Amino acid sequence: MYKDFQNYLRKELDAIYEAGLAKEERIIVSPQGAVIKLDNGKELLNFCANNYLGLSNHPRLKQAATKAFETHGYGMSSVRFICGTTDLHKKLEKKIAEFFGTEDTILYAACFDANGGLFEPLLTEEDALISDALNHASIIDGVRLCKAQRFIYSNGDMNELEEQLKKTQNLRFRVIATDGVFSMDGNVAPVNKIVELANKYNAMVMVDESHSAGVVGETGRGVTELYNCRGQVEMLTGTLGKAFGGAIGGFTTGKKEIIEMLRQRSRPYLFSNSLPPMVVAAGIEMFNMMSETNALQDKLHNNVKYFMDQIQKVGFDVKPTQSAIVAVMLYDAKVASEMAKKLSDEGIYVTGFSYPVVPKGQARIRVQLSAAHEFEHIDKCVKSFEKVGKEMGVLKK
Ligand SMILES: *Cc1c(COP(=O)(O)O)cnc(C)c1O
Secondary structure (H helix, E strand, C coil), X not given: CHHHHHHHHHHHHHHHHHCCCCCCCCCECCCCCCEEEECCCCEEEECCCCCCCCCCCCHHHHHHHHHHHHXXXXXXXXXXXXXXXXXXXXXXXXXXXXXXXXXXXXXXXXXXXXXXXXXXXXXXXXXXXXXXXXXXXXXXHHHHHCCCEEEEECCCCHHHHHHHHHHCCCCCCEEEEEEXXXXXXXXXXXXXXXXXXXXXXXXXXXXXXXXXXXXXXXXXXXXXXXXXXXXXXXXXXXXXXXXXXXXXXXXXXXXXXXXXXXXXXXXXXXXXXXXXXXXXHHHHHHHHHHHHCCHHHHHHHHHHHHHHHHHHHCXXXXXXXXXXXXXXXXXXXXXXXXXXXXXXXXXXXXXXXXXXXXXXXXXXXXXXXXXXXXXXXXXXXXXXXXXXXXXXXXXXX
């Protein structure tokens, strides 16, 4: 039975490899951090993790996890509503709501699940979902799983959004869905303008804070802090897998009744296992740290600014950023992939992106800054960019 299918898969897979689109895994044998060690013994300076606050290997989080391991055990062996809810889960949900200034929170195994299970329980074919064209795959899947009518506007294009809002006035409810930070350019969604349009056209707003939580806004409270609209967005989703410790876990936080309905009807919540207590306990400790000090956010913001200044000084183009993501523009796909490889030989781990992940002629190397980086790490990174850039003749001036 398998033979025909095997041949089919082999052909499809070979096509992926031949097109140079294959994703490979590097084997890391150290904890996640500014410096990582590979299984070939090589050490790399890491500029491609979502470890924005440098918490992935933080002693306080490890300590909290170890403690919960002793007090609450290893796994929950249950979904939340049967016997998978501990005091820790309730406490973390409350901490998340406090952090974002929202009314209530529901935890999921991942933000992919939070987005996948968000719209379907809330909206029907009488309603409209209006989605940014560059939204994350999990938002797109969540929209697909919901029966609401779908409308799309170009990335951050407020004129197009307004058109879609006008067009959907005869429908019952309208929800505008957007990423907080778009991961290819590092740009922020204009949430202030989105909220303004939502108010004008009687719509609700959903923002996915996965890349922005912990990073964007003076104290890292995300795009609603940046645009001064805390509490004005009906639904926020986010991950514990990026700035917030980097392990696993997702959440939806927002209006009380929305969260209440998700606890009744959201499928990834009802039919998937509860987060392990040690991950939840580390999450609680992480939010304790966030409320004590802004030092990590300040360090991260300084690092982004420092890298932006230095990399432009040596002659590279960058996209303007409002996050910890910096797109170093090379435009040509081959140049970007060759440069990423050469940088890796220099001990700098960064990723090249080209079509179809970004538009044609917009190939780039994406650099992700972290509070785990020291200026000396950034200096080494910029020097390597300069060296390889010179060799390849791609520097300006
Ligand atoms: C990373 C990311 C997710 C997925 O988060 P997980 O918790 O890893 O599933 C969802 N949305 C956005 C915008 C992301 O960047």
